[in-house]
Amino acid sequence: MKNIVCFFILSLSISSGISAQNYVSKVWVADQGNGTYINPIINADYSDPDVCAVGNDFYLTASSFNCIPGLPILHSNDLVNWKIVNYALKKQIPTEIYDKPQHGKGVWAPCIRYHKGEFYIYWGDPDFGIYMIKTSNPEDEWSEPVLVKAGKGMIDPSPLWDEDGKVYLINAWAGSRCGINSVLVVSEMNSEGTKVISDPVMVFDGNDGVNHTVEGPKFYKRNGYYYIMAPAGGVEQGWQLAMRSKNIYGPYESKIVMAQGKSAINGPHQGAWVETNAGESWFINFQDKAMYGRVLHLNPMKWINDWPVIGVDKDGDGCGEPVTEYKKPNVGKVYPKETPVESDEFSSARLGLQWEWHANYKDVYGFPSNSGFMRLYAGYLSEKFVNFWEVPNLLMQKFPAEEFVAKTKLAFTAKQDGEKAGLIVMGWDYSYISICKRDNLFVLQQALCKDAEKQTPEQVKDLASFPIDKIISVGAPNYIKYIYLKVTVSKGGKCTFAYSLDDRKYISVGDEFIARQGKWIGAKVGLFCVNPNQSGNKGWVDVDWFRIDR
Incomplete structure (x- = not known):
């Protein structure tokens, strides 16, 4: 994890007393x-x-x-x-x-x-x-x-x-x-x-x-x-x-x-x-x-x-x-280029201003840190869970252009089978790629859901499986997996997912997904960590960085 302050942390507003480069x-x-x-x-x-x-x-x-x-x-x-x-x-x-x-x-x-x-x-x-x-x-x-x-x-x-x-x-x-x-x-x-x-x-x-x-x-x-x-x-x-x-x-x-x-x-x-x-x-x-x-x-x-x-x-x-x-408007001088922040190195004690939740924030959703990562805890899913339309702890931001790539580095620590963390494109229809703990493996999955508001069940399929990278056996064991996830969005909202184990070679997986707007809002891209069990110890995912690029 990083301990440097990167230039693209615009989570720092004037109210924080810290300035940041454009x-x-x-x-x-x-x-x-x-x-x-x-x-x-x-x-x-x-x-x-x-x-x-x-x-x-x-x-x-x-x-x-x-x-x-x-x-x-x-x-x-x-x-x-x-x-x-x-x-x-x-x-x-x-x-x-x-x-x-x-x-x-x-x-x-x-x-x-x-x-x-x-x-x-x-x-x-x-x-x-x-x-x-x-x-x-x-x-x-x-x-x-x-x-x-x-x-x-x-x-x-x-x-x-x-x-x-x-x-x-x-x-x-x-x-x-x-x-x-x-x-x-x-x-x-x-x-x-x-x-x-x-x-x-x-x-x-x-x-x-x-x-x-x-x-x-x-x-x-x-x-x-x-x-x-x-x-x-x-x-x-x-x-x-x-x-x-x-x-x-x-x-x-x-x-x-x-x-x-x-x-x-x-x-x-x-x-x-x-x-x-x-x-x-x-x-x-x-x-x-x-x-x-x-x-x-x-x-x-x-x-x-x-x-x-x-x-x-x-x-x-x-x-x-x-x-x-x-x-451009005549305002008396030329100001430098600047745009709303997108990428986040998570190197600040404040959550970046590009991020929003789908409901009022609760502390148990997760915390920023000064240690170079954002920690999201595996929120319990409802006993009546059907799809992510009713999940509040989705950390997401707006699509920044018609064409872009969103990429993230995750360190997922699972406590229980079924816990998963991943990268999601959310709207009335949604799709995500995630890593899920199952027995002595981590399974890469893609979910697809049409008409989420109508309580249509999501369809999940396995794409690949990986060995556990690390086990820490102190109390309830921690099962850890390091992975990079990516979604490429092209014109027409076409989304393709990929993963990597080293941030160099990315392997395309799953089906192409056409993004769809939400209810009065555009589609969003972001992160999640969930637990299908209604009790027991929660796992978490540490998000090292989230980057928007071409």
Whole structure:
């Protein structure tokens, strides 16, 4: 195991008091180094992005659903190069619900705002209501969540502090929870922004046969107009609306201000208007790419006759098309290339910020260490175990690009037969390659599962077997195996697995697997260690490193 601090440990945020060198991905970099950028600016699943600007700093957050820690906080100085610096939500409430995987539930479409020295994030949990948290430093601790309004179906909130001191909140509705959708309403909040104090007023109804699936509204004010920026038409083939009114409660006139047009970028969807110190307007939105999730695009934005035009308006009709390459924003200086962290040498006492669990973290899932490895304990599987859809202790990260290789070095210590540790690609369908203790051998296995949410049993087959590398017979014996596992992801989400005993010669094994997105999230790749026995001593796996490469 290593005892060095490697340059790619971006698990160190400013709050830790330790700085780290910029991380630059080996598989996707938007900054072209010549004053231009290409989209996506982040080729990973940061769904429903929202951004705020404070001085020379831009902060972004995104939906995290059931994944914890939640509400990622990313920082940039130029809107192209981004670093993940924190999570605002360390544990999801109610804990008795979110201590177990709740796929597709939890944090929906957050909104981040800066007001009078404090950062606020509002989000909707469609099953419990609208929450808010705040902080004076987004890279430090955030407050405990406040339930601003309880109820089912309220999603996608966005606050607005008006010049007269009043505070308003706009939100959409989830038809799956309350039977109505495509409706936007505005309510008044108290001055602290902690409680809704009025009944909602409808300001837009997309059930007009034209703008169906209106959602994700963002609230702004400019030149005396109140603006609502909201997508319509659905995430895959939709468009971006702008609405404006001189009265907070409307009526609002609406206009399509960005659509796919003749571009290859489908459904430019839900995002955020942000302005640089130089006065340039930009829009960050997502593109749905199936198993790769909802990746982030940066589009130029102009104001013409008090209407925003997003992207490039080639025919002058006031509706832009998304760009694939463009000149970087004018922020006064050139910043170095940087991307969200992917690889991890596990050489820090803090878990890297690329990692999330599928439910609230519990100490018994495992621990980082200063000894050059991450230890994952073999979590007990339920007596009713069918597949990994209900397993909370999956340590995973987002797909970082359409094509990449994920490789890891494992030292697996088994205590009981049936315990296994491995490398998984997780979604509605999933597959993994694992090493499993069986009698006096370790068995290499591949599992495949289709429609995991429907409780389809996983299919497991043996691929190879190996002798035990080491036995430590003190108390309950430790049976140890050292192995390297790899998954290669190619276009179309095609995944092939391989293993090695020396990190030089890799042997391809198993069947090809087509990755599939999860519930409102892209497919993820990561690690696990499980125990099919409901009692007895737990084994563990020490993860020496996890690397993303070409």
